[in-house]
Amino acid sequence: GQQVMQIPQYQHVQEGEDFTTYCNSSTTLSNIQWYKQRPGGHPVFLIQLVKSGEVKKQKRLTFQFGEAKKNSSLHITATQTTDVGTYFCAGPSGGATNKLIFGTGTLLAVQP
Amino acid sequence: ETGVTQTPRHLVMGMTNKKSLKCEQHLGHNAMYWYKQSAKKPLELMFVYNFKEQTENNSVPSRFSPECPNSSHLFLHLHTLQPEDSALYLCASSQSLGAGDYEQYFGPGTRLTVT
Numbered sequence: 457g458q459q460v461m462q463i464p465q466y467q468h469v470q471e472g473e474d475f476t477t478y479c480n481s482s483t484t485l486s487n488i489q490w491y492k493q494r495p496g497g498h499p500v501f502l503i504q505l506v507k508s509g510e511v512k513k514q515k516r517l518t519f520q521f522g523e524a525k526k527n528s529s530l531h532i533t534a535t536q537t538t539d540v541g542t543y544f545c546a547g548p549s550g551g552a553t554n555k556l557i558f559g560t561g562t563l564l565a566v567q568p
Numbered sequence: 569e570t571g572v573t574q575t576p577r578h579l580v581m582g583m584t585n586k587k588s589l590k591c592e593q594h595l596g597h598n599a600m601y602w603y604k605q606s607a608k609k610p611l612e613l614m615f616v617y618n619f620k621e622q623t624e625n626n627s628v629p630s631r632f633s634p635e636c637p638n639s640s641h642l643f644l645h646l647h648t649l650q651p652e653d654s655a656l657y658l659c660a661s662s663q664s665l666g667a668g669d670y671e672q673y674f675g676p677g678t679r680l681t682v683t
Contacts, residue, residue, distance in 0.1 A: 489671055498658055499611070501671040544611060548668020555624055556668045558611040 458483050458549055462559040470567050475532040477562035479545035486548055488521055488528040489556065494541040535566045570594055572675035574659050580681045583649060589678045591642040591659030598664035600642040601672065602634060606655040617642060618664045649682045656680070 459482045469475050479488065487506045491499040503512055505521035505528065512519045516539075518531040528545055545559040572593045581587050593600065602614040616624035617636040631653075633645040642659055658677045663670040 487669060498674040498677050499660075499672075501673070504671060542610070546668075550668075555613060555616055556672060558613075561610045 458547075458557050460545060460547055460557050460559040462543075462545060462562050464562055465560065466563045466565070468565045468567065469535050471537060472534050475535050475539070475564055477530050477543050477545075477564075479528040479530075479559050481526045481547050481557075483550065484525050486525075486550070488525075489546045490519060490528075490530055491544045491546065491558075492541050493544065493561075497541070499544060532564075535564070537566050537568050540564060540566050572659060572661055572673050574657075574675035574678055576678060577676060578679045578681075580683060581646070581649065582683055583651070585649075586645070586647040588646065589644040589657055589659075589680075591644075591675055593640055593642075593659075593661040593673070593675075595661055595673060597661040597673070598639045599662045600636060600639070601660040601662075602642065602644055603658040603660065603674075604655050605658055605677070611658075614644075646680075649680075651682050654680055654682045 462477055462479050467475055487504055489504045490502040492502055493499045503519050505519055508525050509523045510521045516533045520529045530543055532539055542561045542563045544561045546556040549555040549557050575590045598619050600617045604612045604614055613626050614628045615634045620636050631648050635643040656677045656679050659675040660672040662672045
């Protein structure tokens, strides 16, 4: 079945350092979504990318969708302690359902 | 209330108990979901409902029984659970049209412990 993998599983950075998480799908995706889950919280939608090669920015966060629409990345510039949490990518399973397949997630720890 | 609400927030139950989790969305969505989140499988889809009809059962054991009386409410009835069912149960909703084209809004979850 369709799989969505993320690397790394865990990343520990010093505050101010950059961070990148990578998302890879076993199938081509019509879109990719990113979610953030703070410790003890629930996933919160961040952004959706639709076009091949699309790049979107939200302040210090940069999201990219690969040309083949099978991979994506999230880059955080100059991390802050508020960036702590697990970042999930998610892509549609395809077909007639509106099921999202979530990636395995990357847990980001930021040391002040 | 706004967004997606879930009750209870915490639940401890014995293996012989019967309990229910409740989810309510105030977003006007027509699709609702149950997810299980544990250390082993971060976000595991359990059930999908579209316009009150179940459209996905991700091979979930029958000790979990969902119910969707209308597009705003979703229940998960629990009975004869096992300790490995201890996890965070998340409810989510989204617009229904299109295959995964719309973002999902999650509730705060129910932290379930089975003793």
